[in-house]
Amino acid sequence: MREFQYTAKSIQGETMTGSLKAESEAAVLRVLEEKKLFPVEIRDLAGPRGAQGKRGPGRIPSRDLGVMYSQLADLIGSGVPLLRALNSLVKSTVNPRLREVMKQVQAAVADGKSLTESLRMHPTVFSPLHTAMIQAGERASFLEQVLRSLSEFLERLDELRGKVFGAMIYPALLTVVGLAVMIGALIFFVPRFEPLLSGVHQTPPTKLLFALSHLVRGYWYLIIVALVVGGSFLWSTLNSPAGRRWVEVWRFKIPVAGAALRMVAITRFCRILGTMLANGVPMLQALSISKDSTGSPLLSERVAEAAESVRAGKRLTEPLGVGGMFPEQVLAMLAVAEESNQLEKVLLHIADTVERRTNRQVDQAVRLVEPVILCGVAAAIGFLALGLLLPIFTMASALNPK
Numbered sequence: 001m002r003e004f005q006y007t008a009k010s011i012q013g014e015t016m017t018g019s020l021k022a023e024s025e026a027a028v029l030r031v032l033e034e035k036k037l038f039p040v041e042i043r044d045l046a047g048p049r050g051a052q053g054k055r056g057p058g059r060i061p062s063r064d065l066g067v068m069y070s071q072l073a074d075l076i077g078s079g080v081p082l083l084r085a086l087n088s089l090v091k092s093t094v095n096p097r098l099r100e101v102m103k104q105v106q107a108a109v110a111d112g113k114s115l116t117e118s119l120r121m122h123p124t125v126f127s128p129l130h131t132a133m134i135q136a137g138e139r140a141s142f143l144e145q146v147l148r149s150l151s152e153f154l155e156r157l158d159e160l161r162g163k164v165f166g167a168m169i170y171p172a173l174l175t176v177v178g179l180a181v182m183i184g185a186l187i188f189f190v191p192r193f194e195p196l197l198s199g200v201h202q203t204p205p206t207k208l209l210f211a212l213s214h215l216v217r218g219y220w221y222l223i224i225v226a227l228v229v230g231g232s233f234l235w236s237t238l239n240s241p242a243g244r245r246w247v248e249v250w251r252f253k254i255p256v257a258g259a260a261l262r263m264v265a266i267t268r269f270c271r272i273l274g275t276m277l278a279n280g281v282p283m284l285q286a287l288s289i290s291k292d293s294t295g296s297p298l299l300s301e302r303v304a305e306a307a308e309s310v311r312a313g314k315r316l317t318e319p320l321g322v323g324g325m326f327p328e329q330v331l332a333m334l335a336v337a338e339e340s341n342q343l344e345k346v347l348l349h350i351a352d353t354v355e356r357r358t359n360r361q362v363d364q365a366v367r368l369v370e371p372v373i374l375c376g377v378a379a380a381i382g383f384l385a386l387g388l389l390l391p392i393f394t395m396a397s398a399l400n401p402k
Contacts, residue, residue, distance in 0.1 A: 008037035271347070
């Protein structure tokens with residue numbers, strides 16, 4: 001038996017803390033559910049058993065998880081028993097890490113655990129969003145529909161992520177090539193001109209160019225150390241809660257791209273919350289999970305305030321409208337949906353609509369990024385040419401006076 005410390009909310013909204021002895025986190029969740037408590041945090045005081053010397057399965061692509069959910073839904077929909085369906089998945093899964101996880105899930109189900117409890121034994125693979133939806137499907141006997149919803153949800157997220165990353169490949173390539181050309185010129189090209197221009201009046205661009213060349217060639221090791229130290233400090237700062245929030249605030253202020261990033265976060269929130277509500281997950285639990293799955297600290301704050309508002313018996317749209325995070329059209333649709341008790345359908349409709357608009361905004365942002373980077377590369381090459389050619393023209397004019 002392991003000891004767990006928990007923080008939970010009662011139906012009246014009171015915060016309660018305590019400790020329980022149980023064999024697993026899933027057992028603690030069952031006990032809290034029997035007491036009608038909503039879990040906020042569960043922590044293993046002794047640390048996870050068997051964690052020492054044992055590595056997790058690593059990151060598994062969402063595409064592979066989506067395919068697995070779709071195959072499991074097909075098998076269950078065809079009347080195949082769950083244990084036999086899991087055995088078929090173990091044999092057909094291509095990803096070796098996911099295959100090993102599914103073997104452990106199958107073994108846990110064979111030992112009498114539910115599918116939800118078996119999946120919760122692998123929190124690095126199956127997020128709380130997945131396990132909460134599957135738990136609702138098991139309880140209400142519509143597991144097949146939940147698995148299909150999860151498969152479609154992961155497929156849409158993967159498409160959106162792939163679109164954003166794919167659109168940024170060309171600008172990133174331009175930046176890398178431009179930096180490589182500039183550094184190569186400072187190391188190999190500029191030093192050849194320095195003896196020729198030593199006796200000529202040098203303009204400020206020429207002096208700066210030669211100084212940069214000396215710096216890169218003479219102190220390259222210090223530059224690398226400074227970049228590593230500065231990068232590590234910047235990475236640790238940006239990974240802190242305050243740093244992530246600061247980055248989020250400034251990221252949303254970028255013209256065109258900032259609006260697209262904000263709409264991507266809203267799309268993810270609406271799709272996650274709508275999918276969970278449509279599959280029977282309670283509102284408070286759905287808000288708690290969607291808060292941690294948006295990928296945006298600012299939006300997470302708004303959702304946390306919305307959860308407190310709903311727990312107090314108020315509407316969802318009031319706290320979401322604070323701070324201008326959500327557009328007025330989305331808030332109006334959510335307000336009408338709450339009044340008509342069609343929130344899950346409207347959330348999914350908003351996600352589809354906003355996703356189409358976001359795709360256009362992403363295209364516009366990428367079309368803006370490319371010329372900006374091209375202008376930056378052109379400016380660097382122009383500075384290089386100006387610093388080298390201007391003294392040559394001055395020297396030619398002095399040798400050939402009219």
